[in-house]
Amino acid sequence: MPYDPSAFPPFAVTVDLVVLTVRRHALCALAVRRGEQPFQGRWALPGGFVRSDEDLAQAAERELAEETGLCAHDPSAPAQGNGAHLEQLATYGDPKRDPRMRVVSVAHLALAPDLPAPKAGGDANSARWAPVEELLQQGGYGRDGEPVAPLAFDHAQILADGVERARSKIEYSSLATAFCPPEFTVGELRRVYEAVWGVALDPRNFHRKVTGTPGFLVPTGGTTTRQGGRPAQLFRAGGATLLNPPMLRPEV
Amino acid sequence: MPYDPSAFPPFAVTVDLVVLTVRRHALCALAVRRGEQPFQGRWALPGGFVRSDEDLAQAAERELAEETGLCAHDPSAPAQGNGAHLEQLATYGDPKRDPRMRVVSVAHLALAPDLPAPKAGGDANSARWAPVEELLQQGGYGRDGEPVAPLAFDHAQILADGVERARSKIEYSSLATAFCPPEFTVGELRRVYEAVWGVALDPRNFHRKVTGTPGFLVPTGGTTTRQGGRPAQLFRAGGATLLNPPMLRPEV
DNA sequence: AGTGCTTATCGTCAGGCAGACGACTATGAT
DNA sequence: ATCATAGTCGTCTGCCTGACGATAAGCACT
Secondary structure, eight states, rough: OOOGGGOOOBBEEEEEEEEEEEEEEEEEEEEEEOOOSTTTTSSEEEEEOOOOTTOHHHHHHHHHHHHOOOBBOOTTTTOTOOOOOEEEEEEETTTSSSSSSSSSEEEEEEEEESSSOSSSTTGGGGGEEEEHHHHTTTTTTTTTTBOOOOOOOTTTHHHHHHHHHHHHHHHHHHHGGGGGGGBBOOHHHHHHHHHTTTSSHHHHHHHHHHHSSTTTTEEEEEEOOTTSSSOOEEEEEEOBBSSSSOOOOOOO | OOOOOGSSSEEEEEEEEEEEEEETTEEEEEEEOOSSSSSTEEEEEEEEEETTOOOOOHHHHHHHHHHHHHOOOTOOOOOOOOOOOEEEEEEEEOSSSSSSSEEEEEEEEEEEOSOOOOOOOOGGGEEEEEEOOOOOOOOTTTTTTTOOOOOSSSHHHHHHHHHHHHHHHHBBBGGGGGGGGBBOOOHHHHHHHHHHTTOOOHHHHHHHHHHHSTTTTTEEEEEEEETSOOOOOOOOOOSOOOOOOEEEEOOO
């Protein structure tokens, strides 16, 4: 039976990226400034068209590398390297989400350690890390007092979904280590949880929990004082991906 | 700036459905027999093209209604009615997943109470409920001894992902009630968990857990003996959607 | 050197929840 | 009447968590 192109409507397919990191005790996302219509000049999530010979995950990795230089690794590959965690988030296909044409966007979620400055085609003004609260408040005013325009398209919804995914997933998986450098201390890991959840955690109970969960952390033998205070043991992420029992997010 | 159709490759976008139910103590999925090439005569997940004016969720609801007659309700709407739970699962877009053309499939997961016979265009032979184990075993033999061909396309992977989503989601949400009729007993709900997880649960601890979780179950006042034995209280699903603390899936 | 500040790490204790399991209840079937 | 079946209520014990005291080991001062 020959294939009939008139049997289905054509779509454009894109990947959009929610790239999260923790900077200065705040959960931040990567935003790029749009250079074209529609939403010209507004902030948006990085993304682009899926190429005709690309898998969705490949397209997401390519976009991530283009925007941040990160080398995403598959969740099935345990090696952490300098790569970020990358996973599919959800797909958004409202017929009116892009006024130009019918676009279906497969959003991906990337978690990365704190990076230097983002690069976006060499233009320093066109990409930045912004606290997610700032990006998600609609029509308010940022920390510096200048008015904040909402994100382009439905990107505020996508970002909110990505943040919620990250918040819930660090409860029952070891994903929080993706926000940390290859070697990190228990305190640094705790500050990741505190930034992502927006709560304060008891350092003693947190230490007992993470060091007592088999396979979560493996000591490297080294210590560091980069956070000040008493030297802390350095750890790498262990092989365990699922935390059982999970880390409990405090109420309220 | 005018829109340039040559800037992106065209895709076909479909929705595929993983429709799960519990029948005779087994987790079953809806499968349809393909009438066309490729994979003609093989079993596949129900699905179809997204129309040009449709949202993805609308397309999934439409396909679900066409295949089962179920009226899916949004998860935000607490009313259960005769509707099924429907949520987006994941998106599959390998360039070679359909040999005819570039197709991106947005898979959805539907959970339904045990239904009568499936209808698929009136052809009784072209749709059936099959235990997921049977659909997922590649090239084995079914319970009736006849050889089992693997599902068409990448539908085995999609089904496996949907089953895993259902298995994990009933841990921390009240979603298991979507497998039950509007009124059900604690024992019936327990048999849902046992079928989905493939384990045996202690009836006394299960009863304590579900009746002790606020908002999970609300008694209707009625009783039933349809399962035999002592009459059991009937319940409806309560307003709570998240179970905290979650239901613990036994090891192994 | 000592003082104070910071962060890390170890310990203790009480409350809550889950697993194991005993006991009793209320139906229908034989 | 007896049995089988399923539902419901309790008890006990061990584990985990939250709250929090106490100590350790650096750095920045004086």
